[in-house]
Amino acid sequence: xxxxxxxxLSDRLQALYTRxxxxxxxxxFSAIYLAIGTILVYISPRSLLAFLVFISSAIFIxxxxxxxxxxxxxxxxxxxxxxxIVGVRNIFYLEVIFQISVFAALALGLNxxxxxxxxxxxxxxAFYAVxxxxxxxxxxxxxxxxxxxxGTAPPGTPFFLPPNTFYLFIFIGVAAxxxxxxxxxxxxxxxxxxxxAIVTLGFxxxxxxLANNLDKPLNLTNGPQGITPxxxxxxxxxxxxxxxxxxxxxxxxNVSEGDFYNLFFYLAxxxxxxxxxxxxxxxxxxxxGRAWTAIREDETAAIAMGIPLVKMKLAAFACxxxxxxxxxxxxxxxRTFVSPESFSFMQSIGVLSMVILGGIGSIPGVIVGxxxxxxxxxxxxxxxxLYLSQLRQSDAVIPIINFAWKDLSTQLDPAKYQRMLFxxxxxxxxxxxxxxLIPAARRKRELVKEEVGVIGPDDQINGASESGNPGSxxxxxxxxxxxx
Amino acid sequence: xxxxxxxxxTKRFGGLQAVGHMDFVLEQGRIVSIIGPNGxxxxxxxxxxxxxxxxxxxxxxxxxxxxxxxxxxxxxSLGMARTFQNxxxxxxxxxxxxxxxxxxxxxxxxxxxALLRTKKFFKEEEHAHERAFELMSFxxxxxxxxxLARNLPYGLQRRVEIARALASDPKLLLLDEPTAGMNPKxxxxxxxxxxxxxxxxxxxxxxxxxxxxxxxxxxxRITVMxxxxxxxxxxxxxxxNNPRVxxxxxxxxxxxxxxxxxxxxxxxxxx
Numbered sequence: 080x081x082x083x084x085x086x087x088l089s090d091r092l093q094a095l096y097t098r099x100x101x102x103x104x105x106x107x108f109s110a111i112y113l114a115i116g117t118i119l120v121y122i123s124p125r126s127l128l129a130f131l132v133f134i135s136s137a138i139f140i141x142x143x144x145x146x147x148x149x150x151x152x153x154x155x156x157x158x159x160x161x162x163x164i165v166g167v168r169n170i171f172y173l174e175v176i177f178q179i180s181v182f183a184a185l186a187l188g189l190n191x192x193x194x195x196x197x198x199x200x201x202x203x204x205a206f207y208a209v210x211x212x213x214x215x216x217x218x219x220x221x222x223x224x225x226x227x228x229x230g231t232a233p234p235g236t237p238f239f240l241p242p243n244t245f246y247l248f249i250f251i252g253v254a255a256x257x258x259x260x261x262x263x264x265x266x267x268x269x270x271x272x273x274x275x276a277i278v279t280l281g282f283x284x285x286x287x288x289l290a291n292n293l294d295k296p297l298n299l300t301n302g303p304q305g306i307t308p309x310x311x312x313x314x315x316x317x318x319x320x321x322x323x324x325x326x327x328x329x330x331x332x333n334v335s336e337g338d339f340y341n342l343f344f345y346l347a348x349x350x351x352x353x354x355x356x357x358x359x360x361x362x363x364x365x366x367x368g369r370a371w372t373a374i375r376e377d378e379t380a381a382i383a384m385g386i387p388l389v390k391m392k393l394a395a396f397a398c399x400x401x402x403x404x405x406x407x408x409x410x411x412x413x414r415t416f417v418s419p420e421s422f423s424f425m426q427s428i429g430v431l432s433m434v435i436l437g438g439i440g441s442i443p444g445v446i447v448g449x450x451x452x453x454x455x456x457x458x459x460x461x462x463x464x465l466y467l468s469q470l471r472q473s474d475a476v477i478p479i480i481n482f483a484w485k486d487l488s489t490q491l492d493p494a495k496y497q498r499m500l501f502x503x504x505x506x507x508x509x510x511x512x513x514x515x516l517i518p519a520a521r522r523k524r525e526l527v528k529e530e531v532g533v534i535g536p537d538d539q540i541n542g543a544s545e546s547g548n549p550g551s552x553x554x555x556x557x558x559x560x561x562x563x
Numbered sequence: 564x565x566x567x568x569x570x571x572x573t574k575r576f577g578g579l580q581a582v583g584h585m586d587f588v589l590e591q592g593r594i595v596s597i598i599g600p601n602g603x604x605x606x607x608x609x610x611x612x613x614x615x616x617x618x619x620x621x622x623x624x625x626x627x628x629x630x631x632x633x634x635x636x637x638x639x640s641l642g643m644a645r646t647f648q649n650x651x652x653x654x655x656x657x658x659x660x661x662x663x664x665x666x667x668x669x670x671x672x673x674x675x676x677a678l679l680r681t682k683k684f685f686k687e688e689e690h691a692h693e694r695a696f697e698l699m700s701f702x703x704x705x706x707x708x709x710x711l712a713r714n715l716p717y718g719l720q721r722r723v724e725i726a727r728a729l730a731s732d733p734k735l736l737l738l739d740e741p742t743a744g745m746n747p748k749x750x751x752x753x754x755x756x757x758x759x760x761x762x763x764x765x766x767x768x769x770x771x772x773x774x775x776x777x778x779x780x781x782x783x784r785i786t787v788m789x790x791x792x793x794x795x796x797x798x799x800x801x802x803x804n805n806p807r808v809x810x811x812x813x814x815x816x817x818x819x820x821x822x823x824x825x826x827x828x829x830x831x832x833x834x
Contacts, residue, residue: 358678365677365684366670369656373664376653383613383647385639385668385731394674521657521711 105143109153112136117161124169127462133165134176134450141443158349163342168330173341175457177413180348181406183449184355186433187442188402191359193431194440194519195368196395197375198268199276201427202283206400208290208422209259210252210407215306215417216299218245229294229302242310249351249408256404257397264396268389271378283427290419305418309411314339344413351409355402359442362398364522371395425498432505438515447516456497463493565624566591566735566767567612572621574604574611574791581607583791585621589735594761594768596778598802599788600811605771606648608788609737613645614638626734640668644733646724648740648771654713658704658723661712662695665730698726701764702756718749725756729764736760738770742777750774754781779803787811 099108116133123129140153166173185207192200216222222239224232267278294302319339326334362368370391373381382388411417429452437448470484477484493500508515567589574582582604589595597605610616612623614635623630628641644665653661670691676684699705702722707715712723721741728736738757742750754777760766772778778785778799785802787795789811795802802808 361678361680362674365688366667366672367674367677369660369664370667372656372660373653373667376655377651379615380647380651380653381664382635383615383639383645383651384665384727385636386664387634387636521655521660 100144105139105145106149109136109139109143109145112139113153113157113161117165120165120172121168124165124172127458130172130175130458131454133161134454138447162345164326164329166345167326167334167338167342170338170341173345175453177341177345177348178457179450179453180345180352181410182430182433182453183446184348184352184402184406185430186437186445186449187352187355187359188399188406189430190399190434190440190442190445191362191371191402192395192399193434194445195363195375196371196392198392198395199272199279200396200399201276201280201424201431202286203279203399203403203430204422204424204426205263205283205286206256206259206403207407207410207426208286208419209256209400210404211411211417211421212290212300212306212407213252213255213404214245214248214408214411215309217248218242218310218412219306219308221299221301221306224301225297225299227298229298230304238310240310243312245310245312245408245412249405252404252408253401254404256407257401259404260396260400261393264393265389268392268396280424280427283422283424287419287422287424290422300419303419305416305420307416309415309417311340311412311415312343314343340413344409347409348406351405355405356442356446358398358402363442367391367394432501435505436508436515438517438519441515441517441519444515444517444519451516452501455500460493460497460500467492564591565589566626567769568624569612570622570624572608572611572618572623574607574616574618580791582611582618585788585793587786587793589767589769591734591767592761592765593783594757594770594781595784595786596782597769597771597786597788598773598775598778599794603788603811604791605788606739607791609645609739609771612638613643613737636668639731639733642732642734643737644728644731644735645737646721646728646739646741648743650717650720650724652712652720652723652727654711656712657709658699658712658715658726659692659695659708661723661727662698662730663691665727666691666694668731695726695730698729701759702726702729703752717744721745721753722756725760729760729766733766735767735769738768738772740771740773742772742774750777753777757781 099105112132113136116129116136119126119129120133136157137154140150140157143150162173162176166176185203188206189200189203192198192203217240218238220232220236220238223236227233263279263282267275267282270278290300291303293299300306314336319334319336322339323334363371370381370386373384373386374388374391378388410421433448433452434445435448436451437446438444467484467487471487473484475484476482565588567587569585569587572582572585572587573580585608587608597608599605607616611618612625612630614630614633614637618631621631625638625641625643630638630641633641653664656664670687672684672687675681676687696705696708699708702725704719704722704726707719712720715723725736725738725741741757742753745753757768757770758781761768770782782799785795785797785799786793787802787805787808794811795805795808797805
């Protein structure tokens, strides 16, 4: 009975989606939806629901069948104009979106290793740490503190490098992480499956433990206390003033330098993520990407096809690692602080769960996965906790059972059940949607020159391959279900 | 001219000698079969040729190159391609993609070409697709190019495997029980395809096969293995009358009865 109703509802939603996705309707609908979301967030900057409406407009912009140019314009307006305004008005949103971008880039990198090449990496966050510590070390006073007791710095110690070398270190961070990936990969990539997972898990821990303990004999990492302060690139004051003229009235308060830094790192993360998406897409659709998929599907057959296994696996490791490296540099600068705590095993698992939740091997999927996990973490669960603690402080009583909210144990705080909730979500996903929220779809090809008619209406084929959205390609999902 | 020559190739697993002292010569342009009872070491011999196993002793010369110690992918690049006894396609990839993966050693694009989408990249990709379509129509897969390989029926999967192996432009094609599990009609079509591979594409073919119908029909020479060693070699007629071969397949009793029958025939002939 229940199931029947559900089916009915999903059918109707499907029908609604199809109707909205025809002709001019998607153009109007997505623009209006985005506008409503913006207005809602603008009017009530603290409402979670408003934020969800705002951020979900991305899904419509992405998945509707519209002219690519229109999509890009809409996305650019949203990301470059609306998000900064809304985000500076309530700086927490900017933080959420920044975190989504950082973890989306991490998830995209891990997706290359796990999703494309099928190498289970449980220590992925180590590469993130390498990137972060690269800038943390050179972008702070640390090189002058090598012989000091951890945690003490003589007053007036200068910074090692000028702050704007940050831009250079974005590339150095990429190189350092990629090199680490190759160094780790060379001995271990001969291992398969579970063995590789265990070794990478160990490697992740080794990096964290190194960061924790390399305060002696030379104080490289400042140990468990972490390195701080780390420099940020300087922002030109005249430019900030010029922006303030426009931005101040829109956000309703004077935009501080801190706000500008948040904005800067948000934009930097945006640029990085665009590059990362481009790189991932182009590699996936090339000789290298096909070799990765082949290795994932069947190593023995792949090597018999002339694919050099170790070289290709190293390429996957290095690529994935470099994405993490660049985000590490960004992370270190944006926080002005790094410590080994940020690179725990749970972080690796967190990124992995984003990949699995979103759709292993699917680029839009893992971005959505990152967004869902971060929003769940930072907003929904904490929102619940806040609500519960408010109830606890009030005198409210649950009527019939006569239970006073203030007697509620603090152990029932939802934020404390974060991991359990993740566990449950992952289990449910594996049962009901094992290929993830947006399953990966294979590109379809045809020879345009002859016999177009044989293969079928080319519209359909192109539509399914290019957008890869959940609505238009049910076939690939079915296939995935069958596989597992 | 000998395309493949092995001398004294020996492969052991622990104390078990899977292939022992194999001396084997394969002339260019031939279709040759290796037969033998289950466990005779045929597939192990294949795996030694293709570099999956490294022989403990012996030498393998392929097209002027020594293969011992080379990795599988290097051997494939030299022009040796194979199919597997139990089909090993890349199930989650489309048929076209499977075939293009087979071209891996022949594509020159690097990471930079892929990232910057250079002219070379587009040209090569386009060429690869054209070639994939050619191969698909050659083996008879034209309509299923965009299907995922795992969704195809068994007979077509075998064809995809052959097309994928052909994609690397091999000089030598190793087919490991290519007609296993096929019905007589499919088998005939497959045999026809093998002939066309050799006649039209000039590919030398070495196959492991259990179906005597196929072996006797297609092979120009046959090598028989038993307990890891070569026990006979020759034309199909010679092999089918060789008492050692019959013994290996059917046991000593059957071989003796064959001998008796032969001597009776001889008697009848003289008398």
